[in-house]
Structure formats: structure tokens, C-alpha cells
Amino acid sequence: KNEVEQSPQNLTAQEGEFITINCSYSVGISALHWLQQHPGGGIVSLFMLSSGKKKHGRLIATINIQEKHSSLHITASHPRDSAVYICAVSTSGSARQLTFGSGTQLTVLP
Amino acid sequence: NAGVTQTPKFQVLKTGQSMTLQCAQDMNHEYMSWYRQDPGMGLRLIHYSVGAGITDQGEVPNGYNVSRSTTEDFPLRLLSAAPSQTSVYFCASNPGSGNTIYFGEGSWLTVV
Numbered sequence: 001k002n003e004v005e006q007s008p009q010n011l012t013a014q015e016g017e018f019i020t021i022n023c024s025y026s027v028g029i030s031a032l033h034w035l036q037q038h039p040g041g042g043i044v045s046l047f048m049l050s051s052g053k054k055k056h057g058r059l060i061a062t063i064n065i066q067e068k069h070s071s072l073h074i075t076a077s078h079p080r081d082s083a084v085y086i087c088a089v090s091t092s093g094s095a096r097q098l099t100f101g102s103g104t105q106l107t108v109l110p
Numbered sequence: 111n112a113g114v115t116q117t118p119k120f121q122v123l124k125t126g127q128s129m130t131l132q133c134a135q136d137m138n139h140e141y142m143s144w145y146r147q148d149p150g151m152g153l154r155l156i157h158y159s160v161g162a163g164i165t166d167q168g169e170v171p172n173g174y175n176v177s178r179s180t181t182e183d184f185p186l187r188l189l190s191a192a193p194s195q196t197s198v199y200f201c202a203s204n205p206g207s208g209n210t211i212y213f214g215e216g217s218w219l220t221v222v
Contacts, residue, residue, distance in 0.1 A: 004152065033211065043200060043213040086152070097143075097168070098211065100152030 003027050006087050006101035013108050019074040021104045023087030026068065033098065034061050034072050035086040043086070046072070077108045112136050116201050116214035123191040123221045131186040131217050133201030139212075141204050142184040146170065146197040147216075153200065159184055191221040 005024045013019050023032070034046045047054050047061040049070075054061050058077075063070040074081055087101040117132045135142065143158035155168030159178040173195060175187040184203075188195060198218050204211040 035213075042215040043202075045210045045212065048210050088153075097155060097158065098153075100145075100154075102150060102152045 003091075003099050004087055004089055004101040006085075006104050008104060009102070010105045011107070013077050013106070015078060015108055015110050017077050017108075019077050019081075019106065019108075021072045021085050021087075021106070023070045023072070023101055024068060025070075025087075025089050025099075027089070027091050027099075029065075029068075029089040029091055031090040032063055032070050033088040033090070034070075035088060037084040037086060037103070039083075046085075074106075079108045079110050082107050114201055114203050114212050114214040116199075116217050118217060119215065120218045121220070123188070123219065125191060125193060125221060127191050129188050129191065131188075131199055131201070131219075133184045133186065133214060134182050135184075135203040135212070136182065137203065137205070137212065138181060139203040139205045140181070141206060142178065143168070143202050144174070144176065144184070144186045145200045145202065147200060148197050156186065156199075188219075193221045195219065196221045 003026050007022045031050045033048050035043050036046050037043045049063050058075045060073040084103040084105050086103045088098040114135045140161045144156040145153040147153045154170050156174050157176040159165045162178050162181050165176050165178050178184050198216050200216050201214040202211050
């Protein structure tokens with residue numbers, strides 16, 4: 001069983017829809033990262049959080065440490081949001097090493 | 111500010127050849143790492159470094175070698191390329207625990 005599980009693996013939405021991507025982990029963590037990867041491109045960090053909630057533009061990330069669960073929300077989705085979204089955790093034993101989920105492929109249709 | 115720079119972006123190797131993937135960062139980050147990304151799998155840590163002169167193995171180190179002679183540079187060497195090393199490679203850096211991580215643009219490697 002992977003230490004970091006993401007769901008869904010694939011998600012197709014219509015422009016304007018509210019989108020939620022989930023991440024569950026099974027180990028103690030010091031921080032959780034949400035990353036974005038566009039086709040053929042590099043990986044960009046969206047959020048790093050260890051508690052509560054963070055918001056940047058139309059993106060919101062939440063984390064529940066007790067339930068070992070995080071969600072990434074996108075409000076008013078747009079085709080340019082189409083990308084792979086990756087959850088990664090820094091484990092308590094080694095705060096600078098990351099364990100990654102396998103990613104969620106999001107496609108937003110116009 | 112260039113961030114994390116990886117070269118080359120694309121490379122085709124023959125089985126048994128050796129090569130070096132270059133990674134440089136200009137943010138004075140202590141921590142640098144190399145990952146490989148394969149279809150259907152999350153990124154996996156190959157090697158990492160917590161500072162100049164210090165390196166350690168990650169989850170999938172076999173067939174790869176690294177060195178960290180300066181804070182800026184962290185090259186990854188493939189000693190004798192194998193088809194199983196066909197992958198996309200990412201270099202990353204961050205200043206330390208609890209900080210944002212920065213990735214390079216990726217290097218697409220095919221071993222035939």
C-alpha cells in the first residue's frame with residue numbers, strides 16, 4: 001500500500017465547476033505539499049501546509065492532521081487548470097525528503 | 111533569478127553508455143535531490159544532498175551516482191545506462207525543513 005494515496009486518478013470537469021482532489025497518507029508528517037505539473041512541463045509548488053487551510057486565488061488547500069487527509073479545491077475551474085496535481089508529504093522522520101502520490105490528471109473542458 | 115536549471119532536456123542513450131544530468135540552483139539552498147518519474151507512479155527519490163560534500167541514497171539509487179562539490183551544483187551520473195532507466199528526471203532544491211520545494215524543468219531520458 002502506498003503511503004500517499006490520491007483520488008481520483010483522473011477527473012474531467014466542465015469550465016466553471018468546483019473541483020476537489022483528495023490526498024490521504026498513512027505516516028506521520030511534518031508538512032504536505034500540493035504540486036502542479038503541466039503536460040511536457042516542469043513541476044510547480046502550489047501550497048505547503050502543516051495545518052488548517054491556505055488560499056491562493058481560486059485554489060484552496062486544507063489539511064486534517066488527525067484524519068491524515070488533505071484536499072485541494074479549485075473554484076470556477078478553467079481549461080488552463082488542466083494539469084496533473086500531485087500530493088507529497090514530508091515525513092516526520094526526515095523533514096526534507098518527500099513521498100509522492102501518483103497524481104490526479106485534471107481536464108477542464110470549455 | 112533562474113531557480114533550478116537542468117540540462118539536457120532530452121537525451122537518447124544506447125545501453126551501456128554513461129552520461130551526466132546537470133542540475134544547478136542559484137538560491138543558495140542546502141537541500142537538493144534527484145527524482146525519477148515513471149508512468150502511473152509517483153516521483154521516486156534517487157539521491158539527495160543536505161549540503162556541499164554530503165550525499166545519501168534515496169529509494170531507487172542503483173545505477174546512479176551523485177556528488178555535491180558546491181552548494182549550487184548537484185549532477186546525477188548514469189554509470190552504465192539500461193533501458194529500465196528510461197524515465198523523466200527531476201532535480202529539486204529547497205532551503206530546509208518546512209519550506210517550499212523548487213523543481214527543475216525535467217530531463218527526458220530514453221535508453222535504447
